[in-house]
Amino acid sequence: MSWEIIGIWVATLLTFGIASFLYKDNPVYKIAEHIYLGVALGYGLTIYFWDSIKPNAIDKVLPSDGSAPEYLVWIPIVLGLFILLRVIPSLAWLSRWSFAVYIGGNMGILVPSVIANLLMPQLASAMRPLYDTAQPLNAQWGPLIGQAVILIATFATMIYFFFSLEHRGFVGKLSRLGVLFIMISFGAGFGYTVMARMSLLIGRFQFLIIDFFGRALGLRIG
Amino acid sequence: MARECPAETEIYSGRQRSAAAAKCAFSRPRKTLRSFPALKLPLCLLLAALLLAPGLAKAHFLPPRSENIEAQKRAEERGIPVPTELEVFDRPNDDGSSVLLSFEVPTADEDTAVMAQASVDKVWQDCAEKPVLLSELPRHIDEPRYYSGEELSPEHAQQYSLTVDSVMLPGEDGALALQPLETGRTYSFRLMLYKNGGDPAAGRIAFLAGDAAPLEQWFNTAFLNQVLMALVFTMIMMGAIFAARQNPNLFIRRIAGLEAVDEAIGRATEMGRPVMQVNGLDPLTSASTVAAVNILGRIARRIASYDSTLMVPCVDPVVMTVSQETVKQAYAEAGRPDAYRSDSVFFVTDQQFSYVASVCGFMMRDRPAAIVYLGAFYAESLLLAETGAGTGAIQIAGTDSQHQLPFFVVSCDYTLIGEELYAASAYLSREPMLLGSLKGLDIAKAIVMLLILLGTIMATAGQDILTRWFTPL
Incomplete structure (x- = not known):
């Protein structure tokens, strides 16, 4: 029996072990869960070391190709070590410096990114002509209604997210209309995502049928 | 593919040299600014103010060069298309790594190919491994991040945009290899036109483009709209937080x-x-x-x-x-x-x-x-x-x-x-800081709604200025 077939057997048993949770929490599920957790942790740690710590810290501080060390790298290394100092209660406060740099720096990066990738494209997309004034209006009722619905839905949804206004009267009605549009959007999103999840399930069944029944057990499929 | 470069005095008359130097909007020597670090801040502010004035970043285009007339005759004899509006200038809004060759080829066919050459120590060197088909070359309007259509006139926005960021130079082993252009150094550039998909055996003609230096810009004007939006929303938020502190x-x-x-x-x-x-x-x-x-x-x-x-x-x-x-x-x-x-x-x-x-x-x-x-x-x-x-x-x-x-x-x-x-x-x-942020967000949302309404009305009326302004590059 080759290592590949052994791998298929292990993967199949773990698949059934995890799937047994559909019945109830049981010892087989616990075994599969703990193996999955342990393997994932070990895998994650290995990836962190080889993809992040070694190329970004060790290789730059102690270059093996004879190039000059990069001393600026010591700043993030020291900040990283500060986080580890949390295990020493009297020095745990130093980790706050690291978190301040981490969160502050990332927020600085995030703000222009949100403006460029979320706010502005949506604004530009919303500012579209209701209809083409160069063409006769009679031939454009469809696009006109579609664009008007988009505009009303945008406004109503934004009104729902106004927290300074009490949702009563006209604002309340507009807000309820906004909720309606949000729910329609959720319904479409739900169907779309469920179909994507079905493809995951199909992938697992393909593994069981083709790899396990076909290759590991040698059964003729189809 | 080294070729002899004619002495610059043979190529340019004094007037042409001045014009070629003037057409690069950012061709000032960098050491001048670095020599006066105290001037950096005022210059930054001045530059930012200047950038707000529309049209200042426009490229300056030259009339066709007299030295290309001979090349044009030879190209017509050999059936090679002739470029028009050929210019070279520093690529705006970049880190000083490249220049742009801008041109149009009215008689191009699907097999027409181009490649840039740069003069290094009076020797023409290729700027790429091989020629590129004209049909695969972007136009200025396709690269709005670097050179938006707003900065060029509409006809120039449709011209081909050949980015040059490297040149063939001999390495330590003496073999020619592509090496990055040196930031701040002025090179002479010319455009080689090929037929039959870039086959050198089928013939090629060089057209002089002029001088340019790749220079880094302090400000990327393509992001100006984002900066302004961030500033406006920050001011709104700060104002709202201040108001919330007054009235929690x-x-x-x-x-x-x-x-x-x-x-x-x-x-x-x-x-x-x-x-x-x-x-x-x-x-x-x-x-x-x-x-x-x-x-x-x-x-x-x-x-x-x-x-x-x-x-x-x-x-x-x-x-x-x-x-x-x-x-x-x-x-x-x-x-x-x-x-x-x-x-x-x-x-x-x-x-x-x-x-x-x-x-x-x-x-x-x-x-x-x-x-x-x-x-x-x-x-x-x-x-x-x-x-x-x-x-x-x-x-x-x-x-x-x-x-x-x-x-x-x-x-x-x-x-x-x-x-x-x-x-x-x-x-x-109920902390004033968070309450103020929430109020500020509501004000920002109201402004966004007004902008959408205004933008839609303007777009319907055929004016898409607002839509283009909010399109990130």
Whole structure:
């Protein structure tokens, strides 16, 4: 029996072990869960070391190709070590410096990114002509209604997210209309995502049928 | 592919040299500015002000060069297309790594190819490994980030844009290899036109483009709209925060999901079961995770005062550490620092589905009476929420992950949709800073609505200035 077939057997048993949770929490599920957790942790740690710590810290501080060390790298290394100092209660406060740099720096990066990738494209997309004034209006009722619905839905949804206004009267009605549009959007999103999840399930069944029944057990499929 | 470069005095008359130097908008020597560091700030401000004036960044185009007339005759004799409007200039809004050759080839066919050559030490060197087909070359309008159509006249925006960022130079072993252009150094450039897809045997003709130096710009004018938006919204937020400090009793509408938090914690206390909070999968770089940790502090304070138990399984070590600090602080504020247990906030794994398998196991074994999902979620949302619903727990979710919201809506008792997650912190704490931010966001939303209305009316009337202004490059 080759290592590949052994791998298929292990993967199949773990698949059934995890799937047994559909019945109830049981010892087989616990075994599969703990193996999955342990393997994932070990895998994650290995990836962190080889993809992040070694190329970004060790290789730059102690270059093996004879190039000059990069001393600026010591700043993030020291900040990283500060986080580890949390295990020493009297020095745990130093980790706050690291978190301040981490969160502050990332927020600085995030703000222009949100403006460029979320706010502005949506604004530009919303500012579209209701209809083409160069063409006769009679031939454009469809696009006109579609664009008007988009505009009303945008406004109503934004009104729902106004927290300074009490949702009563006209604002309340507009807000309820906004909720309606949000729910329609959720319904479409739900169907779309469920179909994507079905493809995951199909992938697992393909593994069981083709790899396990076909290759590991040698059964003729189809 | 080295060729002799005619002496520059043979190529340019004095007048032409001045014109060629003038056409590069950024061809000032860099050392002048570096020699006067004190002038940097005023110059920055001056440059920023100048950039606001439209049209100043326009390229200066020259009439056709007299020295290309001979080349044009030879090209026509050999059936090679002739470029017009040939220019070379520093590529605007870049880091000083390249120049642009701009041209049009009215008689080009599908086999016409081009390649740039640069003069280095009076020897013409290729600027690429091989010629590129004209049909594969972008036009200026295709590269708005570097050279937007707004900075060129409409006819120039449609011209071909050949980026030159390297030149063939002999390496240490003497072999020619592509090496980056030197920032700040002035090179002479010419454009080689080929027929038959760039086959040199089929003939090629060189057309002189002129001189240019790749120079780095301090400001990328393509991002000016983003800077202005950030400044305007920052001022609005700061103004609103200032107003909230003057008057902390600002109105915020009721958020149903948050009012259920107290009920859920009370239920957990009565049943003697823990309250679980899941902070999502994103690290602290995500605004929703920051909001989730912020709310965790409020929930932890309530749990501490009710003497209930908290469980926070984390997927990110940094989120775990900050959550531990937050919960510890909350217990101290509630007057119960002795009740704080550091293992109530714990790391599970950073792998998505093994995290789900583990948290589902915790749910089934520890049977939390209330589960709160706040932050950014992905494919794990339904797996967690369905398992939580199966245990009979009260479930409250809040996320800005648009694709996961439907799953929370169907499987949780209360769901905070999108921005309600951010509003929750202000709603729970009533802190002037957060209240002011929320008010500022409402003002910003009102401005955005007005802009959309105005932009739509203008676009319908045939004016798309506002739409283009908000299009990020």
